[in-house]
Amino acid sequence: MTGAGTQGSPPAEDLEDLYENAPCGYLSLQPDGRIVKVNRTLSAWIGIPVDQLLGKRLHDLLNMPGRIFYETHFAPLLRMQGFFNEVALDLVTSDGRKLPVLANAMERRAEDGALLFTRVTMFQAAERRRYERELVDARAAADAASAMVKSQLELEQETAELREQFIAILGHDLRNPLASIAAAARMLRKEEQTDRATKILDLMQGSVIRMSGLIDNVLDFARGQLGGGITLKRQVEDLEPILRQVIDELRSSHPDRAIEVSIEFDGPINCDSGRIGQLVSNLLGNALTHGTPDEPVRFSAATDEQRLELWIANGGAPISSDAMTGLFQPFFKGEAGTSQRGLGLGLHIASEIARAHGGTIMVSSDDEETRFTFVMPLD
Template structure:
């Protein structure tokens, strides 16, 4: 005879403690835990945050609810999140002991050690992301002291550090580091992309195919981030956007290649083309391909998912005109004022977040071609238009 056993409810295990008191204790444990805690919805917005994290950062809960995690990060933290943490979280569903600096309501930096784990349903779709924060002020101070002690033993490094007396010099050093890092990332990124393409040619099950396609998409997005960061660093260091013009080679194959790459990366989105290029264009084909990639990526990010994105290119009256348009919510007047500034980002889906450099780099490429990049946005469509003389 089989015995019938059941798990006793919490009220039976602790009969002397009222259920309401247990609930209050659990709520108090969450709100006043010795660590910060917040939860992100699948779209990437904060829907729950405890009092501990609010007290540390100086924000009221209502000021954080509905915001993205980027709201609490500085620019360096946003870069690290986009290029490292977000891909890691999507691939394995968690990350542990990541060092990040939170920006408090007063603008101060608060060193943290961060852990996160996704909660997924039975089919593997993310339901929410739980993130915990532990203060790391003393740990960071100890690490800085070790670095300072090491630097003191190296006279050459100490002399170099002493020479960086102005904010401008410090900023230039930081941007040089970004540029070197971007170059060093290109080779391993190309190897990953080549390996994924080779594996995609061989028979595999559905899960393996999805993972490889996600790797290809991530490589494409990271390559774009690297290009944008490098161009931004060069511009800030005085080099500007460099061009290699050629009027003897058609631009249309480059435009089509960019469209094909984004179609492969986002097969559920529709991209329509209308190319009527009948005259030679004195331009840098690679740079214009970068401009188109940034504009198309922006349209796919912000456009209505069920509507197509249209790219037009034509030559007429001595001018080359290229436009990218999408349906969806219009750009607000406030956002219009900052649209082409570096590190400005609108409201986007979490899976397609970037660094906010794409439109800035596109506008710099337009200027380098002695052209203009403008935008018009209303309830019908949002259209970015690049216009340049055919020969300059």
């Protein structure tokens, strides 16, 4: 007779079954970003067989906003710190439905530091998203009910406060950490670094410059939408140093591109040099993004007794007449099917800066070149 204490050991856990049928999705990515392993759970969630998922990129499983987030946040964050936690993404199922998930990822590296693969875990988040939306809706309903009993003066005061808070958050909570990252990168560059560390510092520098431009554009767009408009601090000053600085920053983030520069000023100019530098940064960045890589981008700035004129030209396919009509509209993304980075605010902000200076931006585009010309009267 078997005793009470010898009725048998509990069954051993099947690790393969635990992976394949876990209550969460698992996938592993090769160093080139392609899926090398995925479990049945994730395959069932999105309705795509495992063998059809192998070789795809995670980017291919996301909706358009998710792809943008992947390129601007997911991939750079992994390269810089090797992991991330609780990133909200939306997968696209085989029948076109959106599947909200929360993703965690961690790189696995060899002893010599070489990347072996990246492990990604996904949890369904539909209920969590629904709960969050309900909270937002409830807050909005409460705010609307409260607004009905306020006087017009109180509403205007509240709007002004919200505007200032929003601008303060963008200006302080985003700029200060970015400045710290830039300062840390500069300090590290003064020390001896490995080739890999140097490449990471180059990536950080390019990201800081790009993020600074995005913050400037979003901040200015927010001011314009909330009633503040583009603000200027005009004074008579030498404009050339700020233009040289902007050009050098873009050269550092596009080391493989040639920029030809010609600047001929008669003397100091009455303008907001920082804003003019922002205008040039947006136009020059646009030319570097869309111009033919093997042709130089040309920049010219000059003054006479009556006006300042600067232009930026690049080679490449001409802008279509349809695209030309919306070129300076906010969130304009250009030709359908083209791959563009950014929020579509750069040209809009540039045109607003030009208008605030009493000037204009004109565009010409043909098979030989695309040229943006800014003209501003001199007081």
